[in-house]
Amino acid sequence: MDLRPRQRQTFSGFTRAEVEKMEHLYIESDEQSLNEEFYKKLARLFNRSSGRAGKPVVKWTEVESWFGDRQRLGPSRETSVVAPKNFPVIPEACTSSKATENLQMPEGEKDQDLSRLEFEALSSKDGAWYDVETFLSHRFLSSGEIEFLVRYVGLGAEEDEWVNVRNSVRERSIPLEDAECQKVKVGDLVVCFQERQDQASYYDAHVIEIQRRLHDIRGCRCIFLIRYDHDKTEEKVRLRRLCCRPSMLVESEKN
Numbered sequence: 001m002d003l004r005p006r007q008r009q010t011f012s013g014f015t016r017a018e019v020e021k022m023e024h025l026y027i028e029s030d031e032q033s034l035n036e037e038f039y040k041k042l043a044r045l046f047n048r049s050s051g052r053a054g055k056p057v058v059k060w061t062e063v064e065s066w067f068g069d070r071q072r073l074g075p076s077r078e079t080s081v082v083a084p085k086n087f088p089v090i091p092e093a094c095t096s097s098k099a100t101e102n103l104q105m106p107e108g109e110k111d112q113d114l115s116r117l118e119f120e121a122l123s124s125k126d127g128a129w130y131d132v133e134t135f136l137s138h139r140f141l142s143s144g145e146i147e148f149l150v151r152y153v154g155l156g157a158e159e160d161e162w163v164n165v166r167n168s169v170r171e172r173s174i175p176l177e178d179a180e181c182q183k184v185k186v187g188d189l190v191v192c193f194q195e196r197q198d199q200a201s202y203y204d205a206h207v208i209e210i211q212r213r214l215h216d217i218r219g220c221r222c223i224f225l226i227r228y229d230h231d232k233t234e235e236k237v238r239l240r241r242l243c244c245r246p247s248m249l250v251e252s253e254k255n
Contacts, residue, residue, distance in 0.1 A: 013134035014058070014066065015051045022063070023137075026070050034071075039064040069136050069149065069160055120202075121150045122168035123161060127230045128201035129191055131172060136160065173202070173243035178219035181239050183248065186210060191243040192226050194235070202243065204229040 014022070025042070043060040119132040131153040138148045139162070146165045151157065163169055173191040176183065184190070184207060192205040209225040220239040227234045 014046075017049070017051050018046050018058075019137070021046075022066055022070075026067060031071075034067055036060070036064070039067070065157060066136060069151075069157055118172040119169055120172045121148075121152070121161070121163045123152075124163070124168075125161070126199070126201060128203055129173070130155070130202070132169070138165075171246050173245055175243050176239055178215060178239065181220045181222050184210065184224065184239075184242065184244065188248055189245055190226065190248075191245070192228065192235075192237060193241045194228060208234065 022042070029038075040060040043058045043063050046058045046063075120129045121132050122129055133151045133153045136149040136151055138146060140146060147162045148165055148169060149160055149162050150169075151160050186207050186209060188207045190205055190207060191202045194201060194203050194205075205226040205228045207224055208227050211223040211225075213221040213223065215221055222239060223236050224239065224242060225234060225236050226242075
């Protein structure tokens with residue numbers, strides 16, 4: 001069972017300055033100039049810059065992948081618009097007031113350094129939540145809504161997806177330790193690992209009933225009856241299948 005670890009290695013991604021540089025080069029360059037030598041030269045430029053100090057080295061294949069995604073999913077060169085400088089690509093973008101207002105964040109946490117947080121995104125393909133590895137690009141819709149192009153942890157570029165930042169991006173849900181089972185209450189919104197014959201993914205669910213049991217050497221033995229939001233089915237699960245929303249932990253700490 002591919003359950004979500006409590007902590008994972010965070011992909012550093014490109015910096016704001018690097019993304020803006022690539023956006024500019026994408027618009028100004030023709031397709032013939034986007035070759036291996038171009039990607040290697042750009043990667044060397046990034047790695048020598050002061051903004052990359054203390055961050056992982058950029059591989060030229062990562063630069064190539066960014067441009068490939070931009071060509072495949074981004075707007076054409078004729079219609080491309082570089083975003084305003086006060087709205088960089090996240091995670092840096094999350095520090096701006098505009099992005100903070102749109103992201104689903106627990107009350108009282110919008111003032112913290114959001115660039116240190118991890119995120120998950122709701123896929124329109126199956127309605128499940130996936131950990132975000134990196135935010136590749138962003139665009140502004142005519143409605144004023146903002147969308148981000150995300151790459152999911154453990155998935156390739158073919159699964160990259162544009163998601164609405166207001167409705168489909170939020171702080172990553174957190175797996176619970178055995179000793180934290182008391183923090184789960186009836187009515188809580190959780191993220192549950194749903195296993196089906198054809199797939200297994202994380203979905204929003206609500207806790208309907210809890211059977212508290214004594215823990216043993218195996219850990220928490222409590223049973224949680226949950227109802228999935230997307231298909232309204234109910235299932236009895238153990239704690240290891242659940243992830244809680246960060247707001248739930250904030251509330252439990254207050255109490």
